[in-house]
Amino acid sequence: MFNTDIFYVKLTKSAKAGLPQNRRHCIRILTGRNIELLKLLDAAYTVRRTYFGNRVTVHILNNVQNGHCPEDCHYCAQSQSSKAKIETYPMKSDAEILAEAKAAHANGAFRYCMVFAGKKPSEERIRHLTGLIRKIKSLYPLEVCVSPGVITREQARTLKQAGLDRLNHNINTSRNLYRRICTSHTYEDRLQTLKNAHAVGLPVCSGVIIGMGETAEDIIDMALALREIKAESIPVNFFIPIPGLKLKNPGALTPEYCLRVLCLFRFLNPKAEIRIAAGREIHLRDMEVLALYPANSLFLDGYLNTKGEARLKTLTMIRDAGFALAGEHDLNGLIEKESGNKKITKSQIFL
Ligand code: SF4
Numbered sequence: 001m002f003n004t005d006i007f008y009v010k011l012t013k014s015a016k017a018g019l020p021q022n023r024r025h026c027i028r029i030l031t032g033r034n035i036e037l038l039k040l041l042d043a044a045y046t047v048r049r050t051y052f053g054n055r056v057t058v059h060i061l062n063n064v065q066n067g068h069c070p071e072d073c074h075y076c077a078q079s080q081s082s083k084a085k086i087e088t089y090p091m092k093s094d095a096e097i098l099a100e101a102k103a104a105h106a107n108g109a110f111r112y113c114m115v116f117a118g119k120k121p122s123e124e125r126i127r128h129l130t131g132l133i134r135k136i137k138s139l140y141p142l143e144v145c146v147s148p149g150v151i152t153r154e155q156a157r158t159l160k161q162a163g164l165d166r167l168n169h170n171i172n173t174s175r176n177l178y179r180r181i182c183t184s185h186t187y188e189d190r191l192q193t194l195k196n197a198h199a200v201g202l203p204v205c206s207g208v209i210i211g212m213g214e215t216a217e218d219i220i221d222m223a224l225a226l227r228e229i230k231a232e233s234i235p236v237n238f239f240i241p242i243p244g245l246k247l248k249n250p251g252a253l254t255p256e257y258c259l260r261v262l263c264l265f266r267f268l269n270p271k272a273e274i275r276i277a278a279g280r281e282i283h284l285r286d287m288e289v290l291a292l293y294p295a296n297s298l299f300l301d302g303y304l305n306t307k308g309e310a311r312l313k314t315l316t317m318i319r320d321a322g323f324a325l326a327g328e329h330d331l332n333g334l335i336e337k338e339s340g341n342k343k344i345t346k347s348q349i350f351l
Helices: 004-016 023-031 037-052 094-106 123-139 153-161 187-199 216-229 255-268 280-292 311-320 331-338 346-350
Strands: 055-063 111-115 143-147 166-168 208-210 233-238 273-276 297-301
Touching (some): 004 023, 004 037, 004 255, 023 216, 023 255, 037 255, 055 094, 055 273, 094 111, 111 166, 123 143, 153 187, 166 187, 187 216, 216 255, 233 280, 255 273, 273 280, 311 331
Parallel strands (some): 055 111, 055 297, 111 143, 143 166, 208 233, 233 273, 273 297
16 A cells, blocks of 8 residues: 655655656656645655755846747747747847846856857857856855856857856757657757767757647656756746747646656756756746745746746745845845835734
8 A cells, every 4th residue: 555654754865865757756756645635735845945045046037039940849939830929039138148147146146147048059159158247246145147048168168268157058858759849950959969068078058949839758768868968057937828939738737746846856856956947937826936835946037038027026925935046136125126125014014
């Protein structure tokens, strides 16, 4: 007979010891009927707390170039195969990118992520990026992440030498499903870029998109692939069905399922920074705050072509649940600033 309490204890123990999880247990986490969600979240939180305490790392993402991508990722509004109506623009000016880095720092970001459309960057773009990275790092105490597309080992080395803290390149889905969501490049192309970064000592951020028609087995494969690569950071996106995308009606997600997925990623990648990324407001709905128990990071603003939830609401959610921000920012100070410096006086509290 299945003893649920022992199950949660085993999950926590093996994750904290860095051991792989039994595949049957992984399936149970995602689909088991007798899973008790609060116990699962508590077990995941015990692992999260071991490595990250109660801190939440806030990222602000900047699409420094948008649209007209020649690739055909079926889930992406910037793809050549998409008919979604989006704002398109070439690469922003350096002045604009630097101003946005300044604003990201002022708004509480620990890490500033610059995202480019396209399969791979030219040598000229890499050179340009090195200048931008150096400038941002000299001006603000921000960690910098770049998502430039497929890069070579030499390009990874150049970016690292410029001071880049992390390279983002998502695996997006499982090897098995990849051909069904993109035909213009391969899963192997993506893995190779991550290997190129690690080969020169550049940490990687590599995420997934849940809700594209994958099975529970596919999700386990994704989490295991990122474990094998030793991804330092894993953004977990939940697919947003924007009208005009090539990928249509892949199936609904429930808040409870999204939480189970986040817990699975935590158990299989205990030391990774696990980030609640796109779709959190839509798919987690009123249960969004519970995602902070398995995940230790979130995007505050501007990801995957959709506007992030209002900053104030997100920061307040973090504080109200008893979490603190990673880095130098004072959470109460940021909330006060966002809410227009409205201070609550004693008389307001007790009247
Ligand atoms: S995910 Fe990246 S490579 Fe794929 S279509 Fe979108 S911008 Fe292009």
